[in-house]
Amino acid sequence: MSTIAKTLDLKGLSCPLPIVKTAQAVKELASGDLVEALATDPGSVADFNAWCKGTGNELVEQSEADGVYRFVIKKK
Amino acid sequence: MAVQEAALEIPVHEHEEHAHKKLVIIAWSGDLDKVWPQMILATTGAALGMQTTIFFTFWGLFSLVKNEKHITGENWMQKMVAMMDRPGMEHLKLGKMNFVGAGPAMMKKLAKDHNVASPGELLQMAVDMGVKLVPCQMTMDLLGLKREDMIDGLGEPVGATAMLMEAQDAITLFI
Numbered sequence: 289m290s291t292i293a294k295t296l297d298l299k300g301l302s303c304p305l306p307i308v309k310t311a312q313a314v315k316e317l318a319s320g321d322l323v324e325a326l327a328t329d330p331g332s333v334a335d336f337n338a339w340c341k342g343t344g345n346e347l348v349e350q351s352e353a354d355g356v357y358r359f360v361i362k363k364k
Numbered sequence: 365m366a367v368q369e370a371a372l373e374i375p376v377h378e379h380e381e382h383a384h385k386k387l388v389i390i391a392w393s394g395d396l397d398k399v400w401p402q403m404i405l406a407t408t409g410a411a412l413g414m415q416t417t418i419f420f421t422f423w424g425l426f427s428l429v430k431n432e433k434h435i436t437g438e439n440w441m442q443k444m445v446a447m448m449d450r451p452g453m454e455h456l457k458l459g460k461m462n463f464v465g466a467g468p469a470m471m472k473k474l475a476k477d478h479n480v481a482s483p484g485e486l487l488q489m490a491v492d493m494g495v496k497l498v499p500c501q502m503t504m505d506l507l508g509l510k511r512e513d514m515i516d517g518l519g520e521p522v523g524a525t526a527m528l529m530e531a532q533d534a535i536t537l538f539i
Contacts (some may be wrong), residue, residue: 302480304408308489311411342412 292360293321299328299356306332307339310361314345317363322348325359332357386534387414390527393539394423394449395459396468396483402539403486410493417534418490419527421500425507426451427483428499428514442508451513453484491517498522 296313298306306327314323325336333350336359340347349360387409391402402418409416420428429436429451436451437443449457461467475482481489491497499514501521511518 300479302478304404304411304486305479305481308407308411308493311413312489312493339412 290320290322292324293317295324295326297326298332299326301327302329303331303335307335310336310339311343314361314363319363321363323361323363325361327357327359328355330357332359336361384535385414386530387416388527388531388534388536389416389418390531390536390538391418391420391424391427392422393459394426394451394456396456396471397459398539399424399427399453399456399483400486403483403490405537405539406490406495407486407493410490410495414535416490416494417496417498417530419498419500419522419530421503423449425499425503425509425514427453427456427487428497428518429509430513430515431455433513436510436513437508439508442506445507453487456483498527500524500527 294313294317296310298309301309306325306329310323310325317323336347336350339345340361344364346362346364347359348362349358351358387405389402389406391399393399402424406416406418426449431452431454433452434446434450435443436446456468457465458467458471472482496519497517498519499521501523503509504521
């Protein structure tokens with residue numbers, strides 16, 4: 289498995305910041321790079337799925353542990 | 365543990381070519397509780413890769429006036445409007461429960477406690493992400509707003525026709 293190019297700590301942030309900050313970070317990466325996003329906003333589960341569908345980036349992993357949602361996204 | 369599939373049906377097109385690629389927000393209100401969603405949706409549209417434009421008209425223009433500007437307008441009526449309703453993103457009132465400023469102060473405190481970005485912060489992010497901010501020429505004239513009264517980074521003022529043409533193939537929101 290490829291390594292994570294960047295980890296975004298989005299814990300504590302509310303809508304729309306987790307997605308806005310992820311979009312800004314992904315812009316700086318190269319195609320195929322993996323970014324890991326850690327969020328505590330329960331709405332981010334639906335939002336990260338929707339954002340990936342809408343932008344064509346791939347949500348390769350999602351999980352939850354102790355109230356922290358972890359998303360791994362592969363840049364288109 | 366795996367996250368359950370979100371319960372909400374998310375209306376996102378499976379095929380990207382079918383998804384809307386443009387978002388036009390007609391920002392007509394200058395109430396804090398409407399300017400906030402204007403800014404949330406604009407930044408989110410940009411995050412989704414949508415070509416996003418906000419057309420600021422009527423009271424919506426007041427959130428683009430520099431915060432340090434007290435009175436805008438050229439004649440006494442235009443000045444009176446600005447006196448009764450001070451422009452600037454930091455001075456917006458709530459549409460409901462304003463209570464002479466106590467309502468907005470409480471909302472801002474709650475937002476800070478919940479790590480919700482302020483409308484001013486979101487506006488800056490919108491600019492950084494390439495959202496176009498377009499003032500309405502007619503309302504600028506009506507309210508006596510001059511370019512130097514307003515923040516930097518705005519597009520050229522336009523009229524309703526230019527805005528409707530921009531909105532032709534876009535999702536359009538009137539907030």
